[in-house]
Amino acid sequence: QLRQNFYANSCPNVENIVRNAVNKKFQQTFVTVPATIRLFFHDCFVQGCDASVIISSSGTNRAEKDHPDNLSLAGDGFDTVIKAKAAIDAIPSCRNKVSCADILAMATRDVIALSGGPSYAVELGRLDGLSSTAASVNGKLPQPTFNLNQLNALFAANGLTQTDMIALSAAHTVGFSHCGKFANRIYNFSRQNLVDPTLNKAYATQLQSMCPRIVDPRIAINMDPNTPRTFDNVYFKNLQQGQGLFTSDQVLFTDPRSKPTVNVWANNSPAFQKAFVTGITKLGRVGVKTGSNGNIRANCAAFN
Numbered sequence: 001q002l003r004q005n006f007y008a009n010s011c012p013n014v015e016n017i018v019r020n021a022v023n024k025k026f027q028q029t030f031v032t033v034p035a036t037i038r039l040f041f042h043d044c045f046v047q048g049c050d051a052s053v054i055i056s057s058s059g060t061n062r063a064e065k066d067h068p069d070n071l072s073l074a075g076d077g078f079d080t081v082i083k084a085k086a087a088i089d090a091i092p093s094c095r096n097k098v099s100c101a102d103i104l105a106m107a108t109r110d111v112i113a114l115s116g117g118p119s120y121a122v123e124l125g126r127l128d129g130l131s132s133t134a135a136s137v138n139g140k141l142p143q144p145t146f147n148l149n150q151l152n153a154l155f156a157a158n159g160l161t162q163t164d165m166i167a168l169s170a171a172h173t174v175g176f177s178h179c180g181k182f183a184n185r186i187y188n189f190s191r192q193n194l195v196d197p198t199l200n201k202a203y204a205t206q207l208q209s210m211c212p213r214i215v216d217p218r219i220a221i222n223m224d225p226n227t228p229r230t231f232d233n234v235y236f237k238n239l240q241q242g243q244g245l246f247t248s249d250q251v252l253f254t255d256p257r258s259k260p261t262v263n264v265w266a267n268n269s270p271a272f273q274k275a276f277v278t279g280i281t282k283l284g285r286v287g288v289k290t291g292s293n294g295n296i297r298a299n300c301a302a303f304n
């Protein structure tokens with residue numbers, strides 16, 4: 001059972017310590033923001049929010065982070081957690097008292113606020129998981145080609161509603177994507193259409209010029225072409241204009257079941273922010289480990 005102020009007795013200043021470490025990392029690179037948010041999502045959807053995604057492969061164990069769906073997780077997300085953990089452990093009384101899973105939850109809350117998103121109280125009390133395998137990632141993360149039924153099914157499996165799913169998808173209001181993740185939409189889309197007809201024409205042309213057919217696989221482009229560094233509801237305005245980058249983004253506007261929600265949040269930022277806070281709080285409760293199912297790691301990237 002998670003609760004706010006979980007560390008009030010064991011490490012009362014933990015939220016300030018994490019916020020300062022995250023601020024410092026943010027000053028160095030904006031990538032800290034999207035990298036940390038996505039890391040939290042990929043952690044929670046595989047074995048729950050237990051920092052299993054942070055474990056490094058070792059010996060014969062191929063860890064989650066080396067699954068193909070996790071190879072594009074930016075290193076700055078992992079680094080943010082490692083840096084915040086070091087800052088916590090520098091206080092003798094806090095040393096090894098705070099789980100890596102909770103540090104990631106706090107850092108995610110902090111980067112969202114730093115980039116203009118909603119501020120919220122974060123629930124804490126997760127333990128770190130005891131296993132992390134690449135095989136366990138299979139089928140647990142959404143693909144950019146997913147339709148609404150597929151998105152809803154995967155989120156429902158984690159206790160999240162369609163409304164939560166739409167709100168959380170707005171995390172694509174910041175951050176980057178590699179060209180290969182949406183190339184199918186701009187080249188040889190189908191027999192009838194070379195380009196995905198739900199894509200805005202000018203935007204499609206822009207994407208083709210940033211992502212030529214033969215492109216350096218390291219090239220990444222902004223997912224929100226209009227406010228890439230602000231955590232805002234422009235994500236939904238983009239969908240209304242045919243500027244959703246992935247099929248899984250644009251489908252939220254093209255499918256009549258999700259379109260009304262997109263339209264409401266495109267015009268009502270406070271309503272979106274409220275729904276996002278609800279969604280990310282529920283995301284943070286997925287598969288939480290307690291008791292003998294977990295522990296507090298001394299090193300977030302390795303089991304004790």
Ligand code: HEM
Pocket residue numbers: 033034035037038041072073074142143144145146151168169171172174175176177178179181220246248
């Ligand atoms: C709804 C289904 C979702 C799909 C299909 C999806 C898919 C993707 C893909 C393919 C990328 C680009 C990765 C790359 O090429 O580097 C991406 C990036 C990202 N996703 Fe999602 N995602 C989904 C939901 C979410 C959710 C729920 C969150 C967080 C609450 C999230 C946060 C992010 C962020 C912040 C990035 C940018 C990462 C960076 O710039 O390093 N996504 N997502």
Ligand SMILES: [Ca+2]
Pocket residue numbers: 042043044045046047048049050051052053129
């Ligand atoms: Ca996990």
Ligand SMILES: [Ca+2]
Pocket residue numbers: 173174224226227228229230231232234235
């Ligand atoms: Ca934005």
